[in-house]
Structures are given as C-alpha cells and as structure tokens.
Amino acid sequence: LFLRGAPERHVPFGRLRSPRGSRLARGDRTRRAFVKPNPLIVAPIALVLIASVALVVTRRGGGRDALFSGTVEATEARLGFVVPGRIESVRFREGDRVKAGEVMAVLDTVEAAARMGEAAARVDAASAALDEVVRGSRPEEIQQARAARDAAEQRQTDAQQDFDRTQELFKSGAVGQQSLDKAKNALDLAKSGLKQADESLHLVEQGPRRERVAAQRAQLGTAQAAREAARAQLANTTLRAPFDGVVTVRHHEPGEIVAAGSAVFSLMNPDDRWVRIYVSESRVGAVRTGQKVGITCDTFKGRRYDGEVVYISSEAEFTPKNVQTQEERVKLVYAVKVRVADDPRFDLKPGMPADVRLEPQAQ
Structure with a gap:
C-alpha cells in the first residue's frame, strides 16, 4: 500500500475499495457483520450480567441492604394475687383491652376485712x-x-x-x-x-x-x-392492671381457689413489641443501636412498618434452629432486637413471622 520514498497517506478503512467479487471485498462484508451486533441479543445478556453482579455485591459487601427473618415478640406479664383465696369476680376476657389501674379480678374479702377490723x-x-x-x-x-x-x-x-x-x-x-x-x-x-x-x-x-x-x-x-x-392484705384481694395492655390468657374463673402467685391473667403490652433477628459476624459491624429499619410480613403484603435497633448482643451464639436467614450456614451470630416503632393498628402480633431490612447507614 505504501511506496518507498512516497509520502504516507492514511486511508479510512471504510474508504478502501476492492474489485467486486474479490476476497478482500468478501472479508470486508464479513468484518462488518461482527462489528455491528444485534441489540435484541445483547440486551438480555447485559441485564443478566448486571443482576448477577448486584446479587454478589448484596451478599458479600458490608453495609448494603440485608433482609433477616425473625418473630414478633412482646412484653407479657403473668398477673396474680399475692395472697391466696377464692376468686369472687373476674372482669375481662381474652382480647379485651385494659387500662393501667383497672380492677381485673377480686378475691373474697370476708376474712381479710375481719382481720382489718x-x-x-x-x-x-x-x-x-x-x-x-x-x-x-x-x-x-x-x-x-x-x-x-x-x-x-x-x-x-x-x-x-x-x-x-x-x-x-x-x-x-x-x-x-x-x-x-x-x-x-x-x-x-x-x-x-x-x-x-x-x-x-x-x-x-x-x-x-x-x-x-x-x-x-x-x-x-x-x-x-x-x-x-x-x-395490705385487704388491698391485695384486688388485682389491678399494672399497664395498658391486651388480655392474652384468662387462666381462672370465679369460684376457683388460687394460691398466692398463681397467674390469673396474662397481659401483653402492645406498645412494647419487637422482632428478634440474628446477624452474622460479617454483617454485625454495620448494625448500630438507634438504626432505623423497615419491617414487613407476609400477612400484610405491601405494608412497611418502621423499626429501630434497640439492642445488639455483646456475645456471639450458635445459630438457633428457628433462624431462616440468607446466611443460615454461618455458625456464629449475634442477637439483635428491633423495636416496632410505628404500628397503630396493631397489625404485628406476637408469634407472627416478620422480615427486617437493614438499610445502609450514611458514612
């Protein structure tokens, strides 16, 4: 293409011309077929590659969104009399809401009143x-x-x-x-x-x-x-609610004789619910007390509840049998307690499975 002593000339590839039917012409057409790929074939392949990279980053990186499964729990108190006696009246049933200080049950007061006199x-x-x-x-x-x-x-x-x-x-x-x-x-x-x-x-x-x-x-x-x-003995014949709550179990009925300390009611505090999850060693470093998280459950699909990390265990433990996280095979995990911060309808009930999404923290 270049002659010795002649000035160099750069000819664009597309400008090269060959006699029709020559090998160079046929090779040019073949090269052009590879240079211009079909977009209908390349686009799906690119999407698959992007999704694979995102999955690897999500699983292996620290500080990314991570989904953990747990169970909703709540503070529950077993309420009973501190003195023995016969139950005279019981005023609430399962599912009833009670206010702090309300009388829930009363014992027979004949003997206690006589001792008081x-x-x-x-x-x-x-x-x-x-x-x-x-x-x-x-x-x-x-x-x-x-x-x-x-x-x-x-x-x-x-x-x-x-x-x-x-x-x-x-x-x-x-x-x-x-x-x-x-x-x-x-x-x-x-x-x-x-x-x-x-x-x-x-x-x-x-x-x-x-x-x-x-x-x-x-x-x-x-x-x-x-x-x-x-x-005090006379006052102890009256059982009052220590906090606002919901009756979960009514253990005894009027006329029954109960011993001191025997539970008459189980009272759950709806304002103190949480989800307990277990985070692996590789992820616990990205969790902070006070961190805002999202809570979801299969029962109410499409609803997201605000949560807050309130406790992180200081000691690792072996993975509990009931844990169903994406990292079940990790042997050592840390218990994390996530408080339910926003659920006015009381959708999340104790015992209900729930998912907690730990969102990345701002650095």
Whole structure:
C-alpha cells in the first residue's frame, strides 16, 4: 500500500475499495457483520450480567441492604394475687383491652376485712392507753394520795406519842419490856407507812415515768404495724392492671381457689413489641443501636412498618434452629432486637413471622 520514498497517506478503512467479487471485498462484508451486533441479543445478556453482579455485591459487601427473618415478640406479664383465696369476680376476657389501674379480678374479702377490723380495734386500745399514761394522774387521784399521806403522818405522830409514854412508864417500872417493844414496833410501822405514802404522792404529782411512756408508745407502734399489714392484705384481694395492655390468657374463673402467685391473667403490652433477628459476624459491624429499619410480613403484603435497633448482643451464639436467614450456614451470630416503632393498628402480633431490612447507614 505504501511506496518507498512516497509520502504516507492514511486511508479510512471504510474508504478502501476492492474489485467486486474479490476476497478482500468478501472479508470486508464479513468484518462488518461482527462489528455491528444485534441489540435484541445483547440486551438480555447485559441485564443478566448486571443482576448477577448486584446479587454478589448484596451478599458479600458490608453495609448494603440485608433482609433477616425473625418473630414478633412482646412484653407479657403473668398477673396474680399475692395472697391466696377464692376468686369472687373476674372482669375481662381474652382480647379485651385494659387500662393501667383497672380492677381485673377480686378475691373474697370476708376474712381479710375481719382481720382489718380486729387490727384497727387494737390500735384504738393502745392509743387510749398511751393517752392515759401521757396525761398522768387525775386531780381526784392526787387528792386521794395527799389524804393517804396525811393519814400516815397522823399515825406516825400517834405512835410516837404512845412510844414516849410507854418508855417513861418502863423507866418507872410500871410496865415491862414487852410493852415497850410493842410500842416500838408500832412506831416503826407508822414510819414505814408514812414513807410509802410520801413516795406515792410524789409519783402522782410527778406524772408517769419516761420508761412507761416509751413502753406504751412501743405497744401502739406494734398495733399500728399490724393494722397496716391487715390493710395490705385487704388491698391485695384486688388485682389491678399494672399497664395498658391486651388480655392474652384468662387462666381462672370465679369460684376457683388460687394460691398466692398463681397467674390469673396474662397481659401483653402492645406498645412494647419487637422482632428478634440474628446477624452474622460479617454483617454485625454495620448494625448500630438507634438504626432505623423497615419491617414487613407476609400477612400484610405491601405494608412497611418502621423499626429501630434497640439492642445488639455483646456475645456471639450458635445459630438457633428457628433462624431462616440468607446466611443460615454461618455458625456464629449475634442477637439483635428491633423495636416496632410505628404500628397503630396493631397489625404485628406476637408469634407472627416478620422480615427486617437493614438499610445502609450514611458514612
């Protein structure tokens, strides 16, 4: 195509011309058939290649959308009486909604009310006794003590005079030793009586001792404690809802005898539901507490519920048997708790299978 010493000329491939029917012409037509492919054949192949690459990236990359299966769970409390007794009334059935503080069941209160009345009577008696001790002696009691002291003093005066006369007679020989001893004993007895009367008057005028008041106050405190215990027993015959919830199980009926702690109701808290999923070691690094996720379920197709990651286990565990994730073969997984943040219709019920989609986090 090029002659030695002649200037070079670049001829476009499409401009080359060959004699009709030559091999070069036939080869040119063949080359043009490969250069211009059919789009109807290439387009499906390209789509298949793109889908395959996307699937590989989704499965192997960290931080991409990932779908995990789990089960809806909820906080459920087993409610019962703290005292034994016979059930008098039960006011709710399965499926009923209750408000916090509502009475759900009541025990027979005859015995509890009787114990409460007895305890209250003991408190009244102890309180009256304490008041009497604190007030001290009445005026009439003080007057009686003073009169008794005056009488004892008069007896001592008379005994002293009698002893003096007997002693003079003994000195003159008019009476013997026996008469003198008798007068001496009478004087000693009168002195002892006066001393006791003085002490009694002093106590009456002084008022009660601190020790006695303290002892009486202690008795009153014991009676009051017994009354509070009886009141608590009476209050415990009423079963109230601890939170807003839905009755899932009614375990007993009116007339049945229940032991303390035996469940009468199972109450579920609809505001505290979550989905527990298990994330493999390769993906748990992309999960964060507070991360927003999407929740779906087969029962309500087309609906998406907002969720939030509230707990990530700090320890790995072996894959539970009921896990149905895309990575079931991974042996070690981490439990993740996803709270249901938006479900006002209460569509997601405990025990219902659900899927959680972990969306990528902004870096």
